[in-house]
Amino acid sequence: MNTLADLKNALRAFAAARDWDRYHTPKNLVMALSGEVGELADLFQWLTPEQAANAMADPELAWNVRDELADVFHYLVRLADKLDVDLVEAAFAKIERNETRFPADSPKPLA
Amino acid sequence: MNTLADLKNALRAFAAARDWDRYHTPKNLVMALSGEVGELADLFQWLTPEQAANAMADPELAWNVRDELADVFHYLVRLADKLDVDLVEAAFAKIERNETRFPADSPKPLA
Amino acid sequence: MNTLADLKNALRAFAAARDWDRYHTPKNLVMALSGEVGELADLFQWLTPEQAANAMADPELAWNVRDELADVFHYLVRLADKLDVDLVEAAFAKIERNETRFPADSPKPLA
Amino acid sequence: MNTLADLKNALRAFAAARDWDRYHTPKNLVMALSGEVGELADLFQWLTPEQAANAMADPELAWNVRDELADVFHYLVRLADKLDVDLVEAAFAKIERNETRFPADSPKPLA
Numbered sequence: 455m456n457t458l459a460d461l462k463n464a465l466r467a468f469a470a471a472r473d474w475d476r477y478h479t480p481k482n483l484v485m486a487l488s489g490e491v492g493e494l495a496d497l498f499q500w501l502t503p504e505q506a507a508n509a510m511a512d513p514e515l516a517w518n519v520r521d522e523l524a525d526v527f528h529y530l531v532r533l534a535d536k537l538d539v540d541l542v543e544a545a546f547a548k549i550e551r552n553e554t555r556f557p558a559d560s561p562k563p564l565a
Numbered sequence: 566m567n568t569l570a571d572l573k574n575a576l577r578a579f580a581a582a583r584d585w586d587r588y589h590t591p592k593n594l595v596m597a598l599s600g601e602v603g604e605l606a607d608l609f610q611w612l613t614p615e616q617a618a619n620a621m622a623d624p625e626l627a628w629n630v631r632d633e634l635a636d637v638f639h640y641l642v643r644l645a646d647k648l649d650v651d652l653v654e655a656a657f658a659k660i661e662r663n664e665t666r667f668p669a670d671s672p673k674p675l676a
Numbered sequence: 677m678n679t680l681a682d683l684k685n686a687l688r689a690f691a692a693a694r695d696w697d698r699y700h701t702p703k704n705l706v707m708a709l710s711g712e713v714g715e716l717a718d719l720f721q722w723l724t725p726e727q728a729a730n731a732m733a734d735p736e737l738a739w740n741v742r743d744e745l746a747d748v749f750h751y752l753v754r755l756a757d758k759l760d761v762d763l764v765e766a767a768f769a770k771i772e773r774n775e776t777r778f779p780a781d782s783p784k785p786l787a
Numbered sequence: 788m789n790t791l792a793d794l795k796n797a798l799r800a801f802a803a804a805r806d807w808d809r810y811h812t813p814k815n816l817v818m819a820l821s822g823e824v825g826e827l828a829d830l831f832q833w834l835t836p837e838q839a840a841n842a843m844a845d846p847e848l849a850w851n852v853r854d855e856l857a858d859v860f861h862y863l864v865r866l867a868d869k870l871d872v873d874l875v876e877a878a879f880a881k882i883e884r885n886e887t888r889f890p891a892d893s894p895k896p897l898a
Contacts, residue, residue, distance in 0.1 A: 456653050458569050464660055471669045477833045481617040484602075484609050485703075485832035487637075488710040491595075491602045492825015498595045499818035500810045503725065506592040510648055520650055524659035526598075526641060527652050530634070537621055539631055541638050542567050548635035549575055558582045588722045592818075596721035599821040603714015610707035611699045614836065678875050680791050686882055693891045703839040706824075706831045709859075713817075713824045720817045728814040732870055742872055745863070746881035748820075749874050752859060759843055761853055763860050764789050770857035771797055780804045 458542065462535050465528060483533040490525040497522060569653065573646050576639060594644040601636040608633060680764065684757050687750060705755040712747040719744060791875065795868050798861060816866040823858040830855060 469475050497518055498506050510516040534541045580586055608629055609617050621627040645652045691697055719740055720728050732738040756763045802808050830851055831839050843849040867874045 456657055458653060461653055461656050464657065468660060468663065472667060479614055479618055480620060481609050481612065481614055481703075481707075482832050484606055485707060485710075485828045488602050488606055488707075489825045489829040489832060491599050492822045492828065495595055495599055495818045495825065496822040498592050499815050499822060501592065503590055503592055507590055509591060510650075519648060520655045521659060521662075523641070523645055523648070523650050523652060524655040527656045528659065530637060530641065531656070534634055537630060537634070539621075539634050541634060542569060542572055544631045544635040545572050545638045545642070546567055546575065548632060548639065549579060551632075552579065556583060592814075593721050596717045596814075596818060596821075599818075600714045600718040600721060603711045603717065606707045606714065607711040610704050610711060678879055680875060683875055683878050686879065690882060690885065694889060701836055701840055702842060703831050703834065703836055706828055710824050710828055713821050717817055717821055720814050723814065725812055725814055729812055731813060732872075741870060742877045743881060743884075745867055745870070745872050745874060746877040748863060749878045750881065752856070752863065753878070756856055759852060759856070761843075761856050763856060764791060764794055766853045766857040767794050767860045767864070768789055768797065770854060770861065771801060773854075774801065778805060 458531070461527075462531055465532050466535065469532070478532055478536060480533060480536055483529055483536060487526065487529040487533060490522060490529055494519075494522040494526060569642070572638075573642055576643050577646065580643070589643055589647060591644060591647055594640055594647060598637065598640040598644060601633060601640055605630075605633040605637060680753070683749075684753055687754050688757065691754070700754055700758060702755060702758055705751055705758060709748065709751040709755060712744060712751055716741075716744040716748060791864070794860075795864055798865050799868065802865070811865055811869060813866060813869055816862055816869060820859065820862040820866060823855060823862055827852075827855040827859060 469478055497515065498509070501509065509519055531541070534544075580589055608626065609620070612620065620630055642652070645655075691700055719737065720731070723731065731741055753763065756766075802811055830848065831842070834842065842852055864874070867877075
């Protein structure tokens with residue numbers, strides 16, 4: 455089974471084979487991430503909450519959602535790699551901070 | 566060592582303990598993802614390419630970058646979980662499609 | 677009454693007085709625009725459609741919405757100024773193209 | 788000469804003719820704005836600062852930049868209209884607040 459580490463390495467190899475590391479600077483990758491999140495927003499923007507919740511029941515929409523989630527993830531993993539950040543470790547460290555910021559009886563979600 | 570599956574489960578437990586699943590609809594999570602990517606853009610927007618490339622050498626900026634990458638990752642993992650998408654699998658499937666779209670001698674990066 | 681041209685000039689003067697033109701490059705301004713749209717998303721992300729439709733009835737939220745709309749507009753006007761684009765003219769030209777793309781009996785909104 | 792008020796009215800008429808007001812809720816319009824800003828980021832993401840500064844010298848890129856700026860402006864004007872916010876007035880009020888937050892000898896731009 456593929457892991458996040460495998461994905462990081464596969465994306466490195468993909469970029470190296472195309473000489474794209476010169477484009478994949480942190481600043482450019484943040485912009486690319488904005489672009490892909492924008493495409494994800496595009497898929498959901500006119501849906502009602504109910505339609506959005508059932509998005510994966512529509513095969514064409516489901517395919518597009520998977521495709522855009524993959525693009526977002528690609529750039530997030532590339533960006534973290536370039537910045538030498540371990541995403542899973544950073545995410546667990548943030549959960550710990552959020553446990554303090556938002557105690558378990560916290561009425562509103564984090565902004 | 567923590568895995569992406571561990572993170573998905575930890576985020577599920579965090580939301581469940583706060584009764585936040587009612588907020589974590591696909592549409593809302595896409596907006597939350599946009600918000601967090603916007604905060605990441607905030608950190609890099611006024612940096613020169615050189616400053617951005619050295620972002621992690623500044624301890625305060627490095628801390629903030631890790632913090633924002635964690636927030637982006639949280640919402641991406643939550644969204645994929647709610648949509649029942651395996652992020653790593655979707656990302657590898659997209660690499661395969663990109664191999665076709667951008668042969669190894671492709672001069673320009675994917676838009 | 678202030679016009680869009682007045683606003684463009686006021687923002688020019690504001691940046692000039694702080695020597696901020698060196699930061700206000702097109703690429704940086706696009707990132708700043710992403711950041712501010714992210715803050716706008718933040719305000720609406722957990723609201724139900726009904727709460728969002730009544731956002732301006734809550735004085736604190738209304739203040740924040742005006743504040744964030746202003747920030748988005750600032751960067752959009754600055755960016756268009758730096759690129760020498762007349763926003764109103766470009767917007768009317770696009771309406772004309774959309775009249776063709778989406779005839780008046782068009783069932784779905786533009787993506 | 789067309790004004791911002793003319794544009795607001797033209798966009799209202801465009802939506803009304805297509806019965807699109809049911810889609811143009813504040814929450815949906817914020818998402819649409821994110822989507823269009825993402826497309827703008829797309830145009831600039833791989834450009835060097837120098838290439839970005841000269842974007843309008845390339846006729847095809849210039850056309851696309853105008854097109855995307857128009858889309859961003861459309862949704863911003865629609866959103867402000869739906870929320871009953873006067874964009875120019877809100878933008879001038881924010882300049883006043885920024886005058887206080889960032890005195891004229893302020894060394895760094897607003898985040």
